[in-house]
Amino acid sequence: MVRNVAVLGAGTMGAQIAAHAANAGLLVLLLDVTLEQARAGLKGLEKSSPAALFVPEKIRQIDIGTIDKDLGRLRQADWTIEAIVENLDIKKQLLEKVDKARRPGSLITTNTSGLSITALAAGRTEDFRRHWFGTHFFNPPRYMKLLEVIPTADTDPAVLAAFEKFAEIVLGKGVVLAKDTPNFIANRIGLFAALKTIQLMQRYGFTIEEIDRLTGSLIGRANTATFRTIDIVGLDVFFHVADNIYQNAKHDPQREIFRVPQFMRFMAERNMLGAKTGLGFYKKEGDDILALDIDLLQYRPRRNPSFPFLEMAAGIESLPARLQALFKTGGREAAFLSELIASISDYAALCFSEIADDPDAVDRAMRWGFGWEMGPFELARALKGEALQPASFLKRQRVIRQNAGASLLDIGDGVACLEFHSKMNTIGGDIISALFESLEEVNAHFAGLVIANEGRNFSAGANLMLLLMEAVEGNWDEIDYMVRTFQRATQAIRYNPKPIVTAPFALTLGGGCEIAMAAARAQAAAETYMGLVETGAGLIPAGGGTTEMLRRAAGRGTQRIREVFENIGLAKVSTSAEDARRFSYLRSEDGITMNSDRLIHDAKAVVLELAATGYRPPVPTEIPVFGESLGAELKLGIYLMQRAGHITEHEANIARRLAYVMCGGSVTRPSTAPEQYFLDLEREAFKSLCGERKTLARMEHLLKKGKVLRN
Structure with missing residues (x-):
């Protein structure tokens, strides 16, 4: 078209x-x-x-x-x-x-x-x-x-x-x-929600930090909550939308809410427009962040508000259940949230027939445009205790077998789906066990398998906490077993007689990347951030990832090996699925889906196409070994990087282990070797690094802070 x-x-x-x-x-x-x-x-x-x-x-x-x-x-x-x-x-x-x-x-x-x-x-x-x-x-x-x-x-x-x-x-x-009305659906409801929040803030006497604490992820909204969102959007844009609704929605019974408060007009007159001018509800001054006192219209150090019920609420995963618990706590915070959420639902009910054809359109607009977990109508129904049909495709499918980490589902037309559902979809024993059981079931009763899920990320990698615990205890046999089993799992995916298609999206890191790469095909969401990031934890890819990258580089010369070494060594992550192809995390034959809602559908279609055309798994092949000549070159590069201060001593140590594996270990001259040879090298290097004190420090820091420790 x-x-x-x-x-x-x-x-x-x-x-x-x-x-x-x-x-x-x-x-x-x-x-x-x-x-x-x-x-x-x-x-x-x-x-x-x-x-x-x-x-x-x-x-x-x-x-x-x-x-x-x-x-x-x-x-x-x-x-x-x-x-x-x-x-x-x-x-x-x-x-x-x-x-x-x-x-x-x-x-x-x-x-x-x-x-x-x-x-x-x-x-x-x-x-x-x-x-x-x-x-x-x-x-x-x-x-x-x-x-x-x-x-x-x-x-x-x-x-x-x-x-x-x-x-x-x-x-x-x-x-x-949407219907042809002022500012359509999302901005009409979204602006009302923001301005109603500000109106109630003034009535209940909250600060802007308190409002941002109360109106973010706690109530199923974006982490930027209310005032940080306005700072990002810009007060000028905010005014433009609010004024347009006020001037043109003359029959709206809530029209006066769109008359922007005077203190915000004062801010605009002084060019306090938000991030674009460096001044807004928040202001950065050196390393410090200041917040605006809306009564004095002066900046003061930002406070970190604490509400007694927040810790309790954080443990409640269901948004309706969390809100019900908050409402029961009493106090002004509960009263504020109850009135705010009721006001938004009432306003949506008041104007939905003017702005949309049905309530579902309003709910989708707020989820997709403003990042709300639930739209106003579905939230109102849920708070009344009405059963909602699961929005998730996978939640509507028949469960074949299930454990704490994964479920095998029948998604129709002779195709099964292995769904991860651990925290961050990290890969541990439950998922590996479910994978082996799923392959038995698929090979007996299905045409093929999709490995997919509908979480926020495909997989953040292997279960690092479990690995750290074993390493601290010095359980080297257990670590050897864990890595061996993971390698068996990725090899089983690769050589399975029935076609397997993975559906990576968002974060697809470490072990998650290794699983995604092992399949006959990957059907990736356009927004896929893929990479072998183990060096950030003081390790190297050992679930078959290093071996797979060597296999993909075969026949493309030593320059491609150097690029792969750099990508793994620097833990490079793709910025999109297209970018993942440049790193060879995805191949030319792997597909890309622009709309993530269609990802599982598209992956299933690939399984059926492969099955219909007589799929045969690949035959094990020898992988080129470049030996000591390339190894010496890589080691020289590592030495120069360390000498220039670009990498630490421990990072140089990790890089040398990686180079040793990629160049074929102790092999001196170019030759070839079976993939099991490289898998063994991966595993031994991984175990060796688990015994390094600085690797343990990296793992612990990554788990506690979510950031890489450059030690």
Whole structure:
């Protein structure tokens, strides 16, 4: 349907939309008033953090030009999206020119965050209006799932349906149909929630730190909570949305809530707009963070508020159960939260028929656009004790067998799924045991297996706590058994007679990466951050990861071995699935799914395709051994890195062990060796490093602080 995209406006949103279209494999034309502005938009993409592009090379898919000179090129565009300044008259003037330049039958949309879609198309041709609708991306488009699609009365339903499918599959978006009302769904509800929070804060006498403590993950919202979120968004943008709703939602019974408080106007007058100006509700001063006292409008040292019930609440995983427990504690905090959540649910019920076709659309918009764990309607139903249908696909499937770490599920059509559900999906004995049992079941009764889950991450790696406990106790035989068993597991995946497809996404690290790489295919989510990061814990990959990387580098010369050595040694992690291909964590034959909601579906389809075409597992092959000549070169590099102060003595020690394994141990001349030879080298080096005091310190620090200790 869509291959060529034109984006009008190379500002922050226009350039970011262009980048995401390029990520999706589309060819993009990015136009602005001047070539300098278009170039600046492109330059901003190269420097953006977080990265707007999956890989830097994607920028080659974006061509630039000017609106005056290059508008004729819109005839080649299958989809033109307008993303210029939020001014009705200026947009209408541009759209009049676009109407004359575009190809009949091509899509034309606007990224306005709140202007009337119908008003923007007034006076346009019939073909324009049939192919016209709003496409409101949330910033940054690469990372924010929500895409609000806003049709008008003239939009062709078939055109709209085709675009929805394209946006979900190709762009990877969570599409929500919204009505043409001020600021659509997510910003309407989200702004109400923020302003109601501020209103109640003033009434209950809380500080901004207390509000951010109460309105973040505790109640199923983003960690940035209320005021840190406003600082990130910018007070100017916040005002723009609030003022637009206040001016245009004249029949809203809660309209007055959108009149921004005077103290925030005071902040805007003094350029206290948030992160973009360095001053907002918070301010960084050297290493210190200051918070704004909204009564005095002066900064003071940020406080770390403590509420007695927080520790109790932290242990309750279910959001409705956690909130019910909080409400029962009494006190002003409970009263505040109870009133806030009820107010948001009441407002959503009040206006949902105006802004959406059904309550589910509102819930999805708030989950995907604002990062809420539950939308206002589903939360209200859950608090009343109503049973909700699980949103998770896997939770609706038949369980074949289960233990504390994993479940084997029947996902239909002769395909099973092994789902991890340990903390952070770390891999321990339960998961390994479930894997071996699953392979027996699959080989007897199924066409193949998907290894997937619907947690926050595919897997953060092996169970480091268990390993540390064994190492501290000096249980070397137990460690040997653990590593041997893990190696047997990855080898069993690789050589299983029925096809196995892994579905990595988000963090896929260490042992999780090794499992993902072991399968016949990987079907990865576009946002997959994959890497062999064991050196950060003072170790090397020993679940078959080092051996697999050597196998993948075979036939590509010593330069590729050097690159693999560097990637493992520096614990490099991909910034996307596309980037994972550059590291060889993913192969050319592995697939990428843009929409994570479709990941298991796509992985299952690959299993069925492999099974239908007569899948045969690979045959064990010899792996090239480069011997001491390459080993000496790598050791020299390690020595120079240490001498220059880039790595510590212990890091040099880890790197030498890794080089020893990768170059074939004590082999002096180039030859080949069976993969078991390298697996044995991996395991011995791993065990040896477990006996190092500094490795134990690294593991302990990583578990306690979540950061690598550079000792």
